[in-house]
Amino acid sequence: MKKTIVSMLVACSASAMAAQPYEFGITLKGYDGSETSSVSYGGQIARHALHNSLKKAVSSGDTEQMQHYLKGGVSDLAILDPASKEGFAIKQSTIDELSSGKDLLSSAYDGVITGWPGNPTGQELLEQLVAAASQSKNGYDPVNGYDYTQLVSKFAMGAVFYNKAVNHYLEEKLEADQHPNNAPYKDGTAYTGKEHVWDEAFGYFGAPANGLSLTAKEVVQITKRDPSVFAKADANGDGVVDLKSEMAYAHAYYAAGTDASAGTNYFHTIMQAFVDGRQLISDAKGEALTDAQRAELKAYAATIATAWQQVIAEAAFKYAGSVYEDLEKIAIIEEAHGDVTKAYRNYVKHWGELKGFALALEAAGRDLGKTQSDLDRLIGFSPVVFGGAQVVALDGKGGFIQSNVGTMQEYKLNMLKVQNLLAQSFALEGKQKDKTGGMSNVLKQLNSASHSAEND
Structure with missing residues (x-):
């Protein structure tokens, strides 16, 4: 691709960017169902809710809850966070309302982590941290200097969200033989293979679908469930914040937090690249992506991975x-x-x-x-x-x-x-x-x- 995406995005201020939401129609050829949107990343949002709730469980010292949020396998598991509060109503209250059958552990990085004693895999380390947290008092071990609430949360965000997005969906799954765009992701879906691959990566970033219309400070306050930004969060005006598309999580929150405090532009750079990449796929109208289109898509993916x-x-x-x-x-x-x-x-x-x-x-x-x-x-x-x-x-x-x-x-x-x-x-x-x-x-x-x- 001739132009450099990073320089193009940095040159544009957040206010000058087109405030296009992450919403796209059906392009899958032959689809005759009732869906009108091809966007789907409920499984990723379920894992965000699992992560947020696991963090709460570690802080409270509830060992049984920790295992439920780490390993799944429990129906109608309550979402501990984000939860409704006065002035900030949330639509969903259980994990299954977002997506059923999801967990954190099986999606975690399975490579070796050298920064922890014993060189565990990412999955082993996540299990070890949660197990150690259950033996501490509300996630705090003053003798060894460990705050397991923070260790579990920050590592899980990287081992699950960052890893799955940049090491799978934005890399190997962009190849031509991986989930082609001229076929459904799987039988019965309303989206193509490449549409869903890109959506899953976007879901792991954790941005609201209307992120380009929000300031960095507003994204931060949405994560904090600040009633003063409820109207901004409730993009469709139905009186509740939909965790699937209207909440901000994880690294999207940290990107916006850095931008709001330091004047950087990480959140909007990543968000714009996700929207532009998804638009490219949508513009293919259900046809297999050409080599040139995939090269452009990979450039957007590189922008996202670098900034992330x-x-x-x-x-x-x-x-x-x-x-x-x-x-x-x-x-x-x-x-x-x-x-x-x-x-x-x-x-x-x-x-x-x-x-x-x-x-x-x-x-x-x-x-x-x-x-x-x-x-x-x-x-x-x-x-x-x-x-x-x-x-x-x-x-x-x-x-x-x-x-x-x-x-x-x-x-x-x-x-x-x-x-x-x-x-x-x-x-x-x-x-x-x-x-x-x-x-x-x-x-x-x-x-x-x-x-x-x-x-x-």
Whole structure:
């Protein structure tokens, strides 16, 4: 394709973009059913609701609920989140209303995750995290420094949503012999193979169908179920927010959050590429895509995959900055002989978000090379806790083994290195909570960078 999609989209401000919704009619030749829309991604939205509800279950410490939302197999399972509240009514209240027979675990990345002790697969790690959460108090393990609510959530978003979208639907399933556009996805459907493949990837991103007509801030507030944006969320004006098409989830929320705070354009870039790609498929009118059309579609897919990866890396960058701030606060409180309980809890929470997003970057089946190994070493298997201990391995029974690696304040330098690494490796534009300007001060405090707590 002659034009560069990324530069084209960046040149257009969000307000200048055509506010086309993600809605498309029937193109499947020979279809004689009653459907008028060819768009279908209810299964992906069911998994978003499973993820949100799993996060709630981990926070509450309900072991049985955790397993239900992770592995499925239960009829009429309640949606814990998003749920209706005053001023923000939601249409569905059970997972089966979105799609039946869905779970999170079977869709998770099955490759190896090097950033966790034991090198588990993505599926094994998700199971391990949920199992460990069930043994903790409301998802919190202060001894090893784990906030399982954050670890489970951020990793699951990468291992399921990001992985399935960029490593399957936007890659191998765009090939000519995979779900061709001149045949139904399966017998009886109202959509073609390529239409549904693209829709499934879009569903995993988690954007409302009318995303191009919304500002980044509005997308964020829809996720938070803010009554002030209910009218924006309720795009069809029926008095309820349909979780299938009118809610924002997961990485769409984080893309919009970065845009709203840092002035970037990740959400609308990804959304526009999804809409443009789907329009290309629709314009084929049920015929098999030509090589030229597939090449253009793959260019849209590349735009989405690149920006989506940046969104995850931006989140990791931000939380590395939060960890740095937390360590500064802990040092000040300790010097004043104060109570560090709250500051330490925030430190563990933010580290869980940092680590979860860093692990998510591994879960796309894309080789990150030295960047991945460097992130593993700099962040480690746990935060450095009081006394300079850090998790370094698992024992034969799945328990965590700690070793002394240096002080928490020495570990602070690693957060600056993480930010530098992420910014350079992924060409980040937002860089919220950028602390890298303070590196020289930290080095002076430690006398030498050689004392940083890196983990081989």
